[in-house]
Amino acid sequence: xxxxxxxxxxxxxxxxxxxxxxxxxxxxxxxxxxxxxxxxxxxxxxxxxxxxxxxxxxxxxxxxxxxxxxxxxxxxxxxxxxxxxxxxxxxxxxxxxxxxxxxxxxxxxxxxxxxxxxxxxxxxxxxxxxxxxxxxxxxxxxxxxxxxxxxxxxxxxxxxxxxxxxxxxxxxxxxxxxxxxxxxxxxxxxxxxxxxxxxxxxxxxxxxxxxxxxxxxxxxxxxxxxxxxxxxxxxxxxxxxxxxxxxxxxxxxxxxxxxxxxxxxxxxxxxxxxxxxxxxxxxxxxxxxxxxxxxxxxxxxxxxxxxxxxxxxxxxxxxxxxxxxxxx
Numbered sequence: 596x597x598x599x600x601x602x603x604x605x606x607x608x609x610x611x612x613x614x615x616x617x618x619x620x621x622x623x624x625x626x627x628x629x630x631x632x633x634x635x636x637x638x639x640x641x642x643x644x645x646x647x648x649x650x651x652x653x654x655x656x657x658x659x660x661x662x663x664x665x666x667x668x669x670x671x672x673x674x675x676x677x678x679x680x681x682x683x684x685x686x687x688x689x690x691x692x693x694x695x696x697x698x699x700x701x702x703x704x705x706x707x708x709x710x711x712x713x714x715x716x717x718x719x720x721x722x723x724x725x726x727x728x729x730x731x732x733x734x735x736x737x738x739x740x741x742x743x744x745x746x747x748x749x750x751x752x753x754x755x756x757x758x759x760x761x762x763x764x765x766x767x768x769x770x771x772x773x774x775x776x777x778x779x780x781x782x783x784x785x786x787x788x789x790x791x792x793x794x795x796x797x798x799x800x801x802x803x804x805x806x807x808x809x810x811x812x813x814x815x816x817x818x819x820x821x822x823x824x825x826x827x828x829x830x831x832x833x834x835x836x837x838x839x840x841x842x843x844x845x846x847x848x849x850x851x852x853x854x855x856x857x858x859x860x861x862x863x864x865x866x867x868x869x870x871x872x873x874x875x876x877x878x879x880x881x882x883x884x885x886x887x888x889x890x891x892x893x894x895x896x897x898x899x900x901x902x903x904x905x906x907x908x909x910x911x912x913x914x915x916x917x918x919x920x921x922x923x
Contacts, residue, residue, distance in 0.1 A: 616762035619755045619913040625868075625905045629759065632866045636842065637766045643864035645842055647767035652843035653797075653833060653854060654760070656774035656781055658888040659847045659870050660789060662741070662751040664879040666701055667887065669780045670712050671748075672735050674699060676719040687718055705886055713820055720777070720801060721818030728816055729783040736784055746917065752788055754913045756870075759845075760789055768843065773797045773832055775825030775850055779816070797832040799824045829854035842866065848888040855893075855902060867902035869893045874908040877915075 620626040635643040636650065657663035674696055681688050681697040688694045695703035696715045704711050720728065736749040744751065760770050772791055774781055778798030785791045802817040824832040830853055833841065844851070844858035847870040855867035871890065872881050882890040897904055907914070 616765070617755065617758050619758055619911060621910055621912050623906075623910045625903050625910045628903045629762075629866070629868070632843070632864065633763065633766050636864050645864060649839070649842065650763075650766070650768040651771065651837060651839060651841040652763050652768045653771045653773040653837075653841045653845070653858070654756070655846040655848075655851045655854070656772050656776055656785075656798075657847075658872065659845055659851070660752055660756050660760075660772070661748075662753075662878060663847075663888050664872075664881065665742070665887070666705065667712075667776065668736070668748050669776050670704065670715070671701075671739075672732060672780070673712075673715045673719040674701070674704070675735065675739070676731075677715055680719065690714065693718060716777070716801075717818040717820070720779075720816055723816055725779055725803065725814045725816060728779055732780050732783040744915075746915065749784055749788060750917060751915060753870075753911075754916045755911045756845075757789065757916070760791070763843065764790065769795065771795045771797060771833075771837060771841075773824065773829050773844075773854060775799055775823065775828075777801065778824075797824055797829075797836040825850050827853045830857040833857070844868070845870070846893075847872065848890050849892045850888075852892050855897075856900075859900060859902065867897070867900065868905060869897055869902060870905045871907060873906050874911070874914065876908075878907060880908075 617626055617629065635641045636645040638644060654660055657667050677693070678697050678699070688697055692703060692707055692711050692714055704715060737747055740747055741751055763770055770791055772781055772785055772789070772795065774797070776798050778796055778800050781798050782793040782796050785796050786793065799820060800822040802819040802821055804815045804817050806813060806815060822828065822832070829851065833854070840861045841858045842861065842864060843866045844855045845868040846855060851869070859865040859867045869890065871894070872879055872888065874880060881888060882894060894904070
C-alpha cells in the first residue's frame with residue numbers, strides 16, 4: 596500500500612528541513628511561536644529544556660491534520676459501506692435513520708448528531724475482521740474523491756501540518772494522533788500519510804472479538820463503541836495509551852479543548868495550538884456556528900491561556916500537498 600502524494604512530501608520535507616523546517620508556513624507569530632518553543636525545549640542550556648523521552652506531541656486528526664468538511668471522512672465511508680451492505684441484506688436497515696443513510700442522505704445523519712453517526716457506524720463497521728476493515732478503508736481513502744476538491748480523501752492532508760510533524764520528530768519529539776475518529780480507521784492510513792505508526796494512534800474504540808476460524812486466529816469487529824476518544828475522553832485516552840502528559844498538543848475545535856487544557860496545565864514549558872479554519876477559498880471557513888469542528892470556547896479562552904491560534908488563511912502559504920485548489 597502507498598499514498599504517493601503524502602509519502603513523497605514526507606521525504607521532501609525531511610530532505611529540506613535543515614533550510615526551513617516549516618516552509619509552507621508564512622513568517623508570522625504562529626510560526627515564530629512554534630519554532631521558539633521547539634528551540635527552547637531542545638536546547639540543553641535552556642531553562643526550558645525537556646529530555647527527548649518527555650517530548651510528547653499529540654494531534655487531533657479531523658480538521659487538524661486533514662479536512663473534515665462537509666462531513667467527517669469516516670462518516671462518508673460508513674455511508675458507502677452501509678449502502679453496499681443494505682443491497683445484500685435490506686433487513687439491516689432497521690430504523691428511519693439507517694434507511695435515509697443508505698440513500699445517501701448526509702443531512703439526515705448530521706441532524707441526528709453523534710448518536711446518529713454512531714448508529715450508522717455500528718452497522719457499517721461490524722461483521723468484519725480488523726485487517727479486512729483497514730484494507731477496505733485504505734482502498735476507499737485512496738480511490739474515492741472529495742466532492743468539493745476532486746482530490747482523493749487521502750490527499751487532503753495539510754502540507755503545513757506534515758511539515759510540523761516532521762520538524763517535531765527531527766527535534767526528538769514522539770508524535771501521536773489523539774482523535775475522536777475510529778482507531779482502526781485512522782490506523783489504516785496514518786503511517787503512510789503522517790509518518791505516525793499504528794501504535795501511536797489513539798482513537799475511539801469499538802467492540803473487538805478474538806476467535807479462531809478454520810484454525811486461523813483473527814480479531815473481528817462486532818460493532819458498538821466501548822470508548823469515545825473525544826472532548827474529556829481525550830486526556831483519558833492519552834493516559835491509557837501514552838501514559839504521560841504531552842508537552843505539545845494541537846487541535847482545531849472545542850472537542851480538543853480538554854486535551855489542550857490537560858497538556859498546558861503541566862509543569863514546565865508547554866504548547867497548545869488550535870487551527871482556525873478561516874480560508875474559504877483554499878479550504879473551508881467555519882468556527883462558531885458549524886455542525887462540524889465547532890470552535891467557540893477555544894477562540895474565547897485560548898489566547899488568554901497562551902495557546903497559539905493558527906489562522907489558516909493568514910499563516911499558511913499552502914494548504915494541501917498539491918498546492919491547494921483554485922478558489923471556488
